Amino acid sequence: MSKLTRPRIGFHAPIKDGLHESLLIAKETGCDAVQIFSRNPRGWMAKPLTSEAVDRFRKTRKQTKLSPVLIHTNYLINLAAADESLLLKSIASFREEVERAILLGVDYLVVHPGSARGSNESDAIEICALSLNLSCRGLKLGKLRILLENTAGQGQCIGHRFEHLRAIMDACPKFPLGVCVDTAHSFTAGYDIREVDGLEATLEIIRCTVGLKNAPCISTIRARLTTRASIGTGTLAKATSAAKLCGAWRGIRNSRTPRSSSKLRTTIRARI
Ligand SMILES: [Zn+2]
Numbered sequence: 001m002s003k004l005t006r007p008r009i010g011f012h013a014p015i016k017d018g019l020h021e022s023l024l025i026a027k028e029t030g031c032d033a034v035q036i037f038s039r040n041p042r043g044w045m046a047k048p049l050t051s052e053a054v055d056r057f058r059k060t061r062k063q064t065k066l067s068p069v070l071i072h073t074n075y076l077i078n079l080a081a082a083d084e085s086l087l088l089k090s091i092a093s094f095r096e097e098v099e100r101a102i103l104l105g106v107d108y109l110v111v112h113p114g115s116a117r118g119s120n121e122s123d124a125i126e127i128c129a130l131s132l133n134l135s136c137r138g139l140k141l142g143k144l145r146i147l148l149e150n151t152a153g154q155g156q157c158i159g160h161r162f163e164h165l166r167a168i169m170d171a172c173p174k175f176p177l178g179v180c181v182d183t184a185h186s187f188t189a190g191y192d193i194r195e196v197d198g199l200e201a202t203l204e205i206i207r208c209t210v211g212l213k214n215a216p217c218i219s220t221i222r223a224r225l226t227t228r229a230s231i232g233t234g235t236l237a238k239a240t241s242a243a244k245l246c247g248a249w250r251g252i253r254n255s256r257t258p259r260s261s262s263k264l265r266t267t268i269r270a271r272i
Contacts, residue, residue: 007218008032008067019053019104020060027064035070035110038100042075044093046100054103061105068107070147070180070217073097079131080114080124080158087131090114094135101144108217110147110180113159113168123265124158129171130265136175147180147217152188160189162209169210179210182219 010033013022019038026034039046061069077094081087094111101109114131116124132146148168153160159168162179169177183193191205192198206215 010034010066010070012036012072018056020056023057023060023064023066023069026066031066033068033070034066035072037074038071038097038104039074041072044074044076044089046074046096049100049103057104068216069104070108070110071097071101071104071106073109073111075112077111078114079111079135080116080119080128082116082118082124082127087127091131091135094131095139098136098139098141098144098146102139102142107143108145108147108178108180110149110217112151112157113148113164115155115157117156121158121164124156125164125167126171127265128158129168130269132168132172132175132177141176145176145178145216147178149180149182149219150185150189151182152185154188160185162205166209169214177214179206179215180217180219181206181215184219 010026010031011029012035013026013029013031015022015036015038019036022036023034038049073094074097077090077097078086079090079094081090097109097111113128114124119127136146148159148165150162150165151157151159158164165179169175186202187193191202193202203212206212
């Protein structure tokens with residue numbers, strides 16, 4: 001395989017020793033690309049980024065030449081939440097993630113579209129799109145592209161069909177949205193990509209919905225598939241410009257009383 005067509009491979013690097021250390025670890029491991037969290041993925045509060053940390057990260061990135069660099073957002077965010085307070089908290093938290101990604105100068109920010117628990121799929125898709133717009137209002141994203149990760153569909157999560165992701169993209173025409181294809185989520189959601197036929201059929205669905213050019217990253221690490229090694233280096237990987245490995249996915253729990261979706265829409269629209 002020529003250098004130009006080889007997919008860029010990376011993994012989800014730990015950040016416990018500092019954000020810049022994650023880049024060094026990835027480089028030492030032989031990665032071309034890397035994904036990180038920019039903060040604790042399981043808490044609402046994030047320590048602000050210091051200018052020293054940002055400088056060190058940017059310098060190390062230059063030295064290591066890792067590309068692309070992805071940030072995966074924290075797991076608490078639910079941009080499709082039916083509960084207003086969770087939704088507003090999620091919008092604020094996602095905005096903070098976007099701001100951090102801009103500061104760090106990364107290429108992609110990966111987010112799960114959210115859970116429709118307490119509402120229905122089409123309302124949740126619409127709320128997710130509104131939330132994305134509201135979260136980024138007034139921010140200059142520059143080269144940053146936001147990637148919606150397809151989900152397994154557990155816990156009423158939207159995004160388990162590529163059509164959902166297309167619908168969110170269509171609802172955000174001015175927004176730099178793309179898709180991160182998680183093979184394990186795809187398989188759990190019913191796309192049988194273990195064999196070539198199923199993989200080709202799934203690729204065709206991706207082509208016809210979100211478009212391959214909008215799906216620059218693939219996550220394969222947790223693929224509970226007998227053929228995961230071949231998928232990681234096979235057609236799906238070749239078809240995209242990069243591969244990435246994703247950290248553990250957790251469903252979003254929302255035990256609060258859901259408000260009606262129309263009220264939520266009004267609330268969000270009033271803020272956009
Ligand atoms: Zn994920």
